[in-house]
Amino acid sequence: MAVDTAAYSEQTDIQRDIxxxxxxxxxxxxxxxxxxxDHEDSFPEPIVEQMKELGLFGVTIPEEYGGMGLxxxxxxxxxxxxxxxxxxISGVVNTHFIGSYLLMKFGTDEQKNHFLxxxxxxxxxxxxxxxxxxxxxDVQGIKSTAKKGEDGKWELNGQKMWVTNGLGSSVVFxxxxxxxxxxxxxxxxxxxxxxxxxxxxxxxxxxxxxxxPPKIKKMGYKGVESTELVYDGYRCPPERVLGGxxxxxxxxxxxxxxxxxxxxxxxxxxxxxxxxxxxELALRYSQERKTFGKPIAQHQAIQFxxxxxxxxxxxxxxxxxxxxxxxxxxxxxxxxxxMAKLLASETGKECVEECxxxxxxxxxxxEYEIERLYRDAPLLLIGEGTSEIQRMVIGKKLLQRYKI
Ligand SMILES: Cc1cc2nc3c(=O)[nH]c(=O)nc-3n(C[C@H](O)[C@H](O)[C@H](O)COP(=O)(O)OP(=O)(O)OC[C@H]3O[C@@H](n4cnc5c(N)ncnc54)[C@H](O)[C@@H]3O)c2cc1C
Numbered sequence: 021m022a023v024d025t026a027a028y029s030e031q032t033d034i035q036r037d038i039x040x041x042x043x044x045x046x047x048x049x050x051x052x053x054x055x056x057x058d059h060e061d062s063f064p065e066p067i068v069e070q071m072k073e074l075g076l077f078g079v080t081i082p083e084e085y086g087g088m089g090l091x092x093x094x095x096x097x098x099x100x101x102x103x104x105x106x107x108x109i110s111g112v113v114n115t116h117f118i119g120s121y122l123l124m125k126f127g128t129d130e131q132k133n134h135f136l137x138x139x140x141x142x143x144x145x146x147x148x149x150x151x152x153x154x155x156x157x158d159v160q161g162i163k164s165t166a167k168k169g170e171d172g173k174w175e176l177n178g179q180k181m182w183v184t185n186g187l188g189s190s191v192v193f194x195x196x197x198x199x200x201x202x203x204x205x206x207x208x209x210x211x212x213x214x215x216x217x218x219x220x221x222x223x224x225x226x227x228x229x230x231x232x233p234p235k236i237k238k239m240g241y242k243g244v245e246s247t248e249l250v251y252d253g254y255r256c257p258p259e260r261v262l263g264g265x266x267x268x269x270x271x272x273x274x275x276x277x278x279x280x281x282x283x284x285x286x287x288x289x290x291x292x293x294x295x296x297x298x299x300e301l302a303l304r305y306s307q308e309r310k311t312f313g314k315p316i317a318q319h320q321a322i323q324f325x326x327x328x329x330x331x332x333x334x335x336x337x338x339x340x341x342x343x344x345x346x347x348x349x350x351x352x353x354x355x356x357x358x359m360a361k362l363l364a365s366e367t368g369k370e371c372v373e374e375c376x377x378x379x380x381x382x383x384x385x386x387e388y389e390i391e392r393l394y395r396d397a398p399l400l401l402i403g404e405g406t407s408e409i410q411r412m413v414i415g416k417k418l419l420q421r422y423k424i
Contacts, residue, residue: 031097034090034094035093035094035097038090038094038097038098039097039098039101041074042074042076042098042101042102043101043104045070045071045074046101046102046104046105047105049067049070050067050102050105050106050109051105051106051389053066053067054105054106054108054109054243054389054392055389055392057106057108057242057243058106058108058240058242058243058392059242059386060242061242061243062243063188063243063244063245064108064109064112064243067109068109068112068142071109071112071113071142072141072142072143075087075088075140076098076102076113076142077113077116077139077140077141077142077145078120078139078140078141078142079094079095079098079117080092080095080117080120080121080124081120081124081136081139081140082124082136085132085133085136085137085140086136086137086140086141087120087136087140091344091348092282092285092344092347092348093341093344093345093348095117095286095344096285096286096288096289096340096341096344097289097341099113099114099286099289099290099293100289100290100292100293100296100337100340101293102293103289103290103291103292103293103294103297104293104294104296104297104300105293105297106243106392106396107241107290107293107294107396107397107399107400108241108242108243108244108396109243109244110286110289110290110293111184111185111241111244112145112185112244114184114283114286114287114290115146115147115148115184115185115189116139116142116145116146116147116185116189117282117283117286118146118148118193118279118280118282118283118286119139119146119147119148119191119193120136120139120140120146121279121282122148122193122211122262122275122276122279123135123136123139123213123262124136125275125278125279126211126262126263126267126268126271126275127262127263128259128263128264128267130259131213131259131260131262131263131264135191135213139191144189144190144191144218145185145188145189145190145191145218146185146189146190146191146192146193147183147184147185147186147189147191147192147193148183148192148193148194148276148279149180149183149186149192149193149194149195149249150162150195150276151180151181151182151183152164152178152179152180152181153179153181153248156181156182157405157406157408157409159195159206159273159276159277160204160205160206160209160273161205162178162195162196162197162209163178163197164176164177164178164179164180164194164195164196164197164251165177165178165196165197165198165200166196166197166198166210166212166256167198168198168258169255172257172258173255173256173257173258174198174212174255174256174257174258174261175253175254175255175256176194176196176212176214176229176251176253176254176255176256177251177252177253177254178196178251179248179249179250179251180194180248180249180250180251181248182236182246182248183246183247183248183249184244184245184246184403185244185245186232186235186245186246186247186248186249187218187219187221187232187235187245187247188218188219188245189216189218190215190216190217190218191213191214191215191216192213192214192216192249193211193212193213193214193262193276194211194212194214194249194251195209195210195211195272195273195276196209196210196211196212196251196272197209197210198210198269198270198272199270202270206273206274207270207273208270209270209272209273210261210262210268210269210270210271210272211261211262211263211268211271211272211275211276212256212260212261212262212272213256213260213261213262214230214251214254214256214260215227215260216230216232220232221233221234226255227254228253228254228255229251229252229253229254229255230249230250230251230252230254231249231250231252232247232248232249232250233247233248233250234247235247236248239395239398240392240394240395240396240397240398240399241395241396241399262275263275280404280405281347281353281354281357282347282357283404284343284357284358284360284361284404284405284410285340285343285344285347285353285357285360285361286404287361287364287365287400287403287404288336288339288340288343288357288360288361288363288364288365289340289344289364290364290365290368290400291336291340291361291363291364291365291366291367291368291369291400292333292336292337292340292364292367292368293368294368294371294372294393294396294397294400295329295332295333295336295364295367295368295370295371295372296333297389297393298329298368298371298372298374298375298390298393299326299329299330299333299371299375301375301379301388301389301390301393302325302326302329302371302374302375302378302379303317303326305375305378305379305382306322306326306378309380316378322378325374325377325378328374329370329371329374329375332367332370332371333367333371335363335367336360336363336364336367336368337364339356339359339360339363339364340360340364342356342360343356343357343359343360354413354417355413355414355417355418355421358405358410358413358414358417359410359414361404361405361410362407362410362411362414364400365400365401365407366401366407368397368400369397369398369400369401372390372393372394372396372397373394373397375390375393376390376393376394
């Protein structure tokens with residue numbers, strides 16, 4: 021139960037059509053079923069199958085590879101709509117989107133031809149993996165290594181952490197240290213395209229040496245699995261170094277940081293989506309619930325909450341779209357992507373909390389949707405760089421751009 025709010029938005033005809041199509045899909049298929057999959061913490065297979073049919077796994081993949089060939093701005097609009105329904109659904113496509121971005125920007129022709137057509141249809145899904153048990157923000161501190169063997173293959177060893185889609189994916193873009201003595205350390209890092217069997221915990225045959233431990237139990241963001249990955253003598257052929265050995269060895273950190281820039285726009289869009297849903301729920305509930313003889317929406321204190329929520333959402337949406345448009349125009353958007361991620365994820369958390377407060381005791385009941393949003397929203401403060409890390413990025417970029 022929510023009130024539909026028409027957000028101010030400048031959209032092309034294609035963007036309007038696709039956004040409306042996704043919104044209808046969300047209203048009919050995701051929102052009514054999210055509670056079930058959330059409570060069961062089970063993968064929403066039927067929803068994902070429909071997303072494949074709608075082409076949502078290939079939104080940004082060029083048409084020549086079977087995708088829609090749309091830009092980051094349109095993708096961000098789609099992610100906002102999906103996240104309005106349930107952020108776990110956007111989590112199913114998020115790492116896939118980052119993987120396809122890495123291939124499109126840095127992949128060899130052979131890598132693009134091999135992976136992109138199957139990724140565009142969703143036949144195979146992608147994960148990406150930087151984090152380790154002891155390392156998240158400080159990416160240069162990773163310990164996993166890859167060493168070239170005499171047969172030309174790379175042997176990968178190490179433990180990865182928090183891999184979204186870690187079990188169901190068929191391909192993981194993973195960052196490894198290929199030169200542990202490099203100074204600065206980022207120059208000794210390489211991204212490998214590691215293939216695996218989807219939904220298999222202990223890989224064998226050509227994928228032997230890749231183990232997926234049981235999924236991590238989480239407070240929210242259910243349905244989509246987050247796992248560790250153990251690389252234990254996994255053999256990766258040289259043609260699966262992202263960009264090829266000559267161009268790719270030692271470039272992994274730079275490639276991954278580039279991908280995180282678009283990933284941050286994506287998380288920002290998720291923040292706008294969850295905040296939008298919180299506003300819709302708050303508008304509905306506050307007009308239904310009565311205290312002191314009138315709907316609580318008629319109390320000025322509640323109206324001020326609604327006003328602040330709507331205002332912050334508009335600001336977060338605009339900065340998110342600005343960051344996406346800059347990237348689409350081929351300009352640097354690291355500063356704007358950092359701002360968008362910071363503002364939109366904090367807005368998501370704040371709006372969800374205000375909606376929770378407006379629901380009074382019922383907000384604490386599993387009967388109401390806001391309870392799920394309350395468990396989901398904090399993730400956005402953490403993934404793709406915490407708010408503290410975004411502030412560091414923004415501060416550093418400001419001083420670079422406006423150096424006296
Ligand atoms: C559900 C979920 C899904 C995830 N999915 C993925 C995934 O698919 N792939 C992947 O690679 N990773 C993934 N992650 C990992 C995520 O990117 C990291 O959790 C995140 O980057 C933070 O790292 P950390 O948890 O190690 O925290 P830490 O880096 O240990 O930080 C701890 C705290 O210290 C703060 N901090 C750290 N450094 C500084 C500093 N210099 N100045 C000020 N404050 C600082 C942080 O902001 C934070 O508050 C996921 C995480 C979660 C929870």
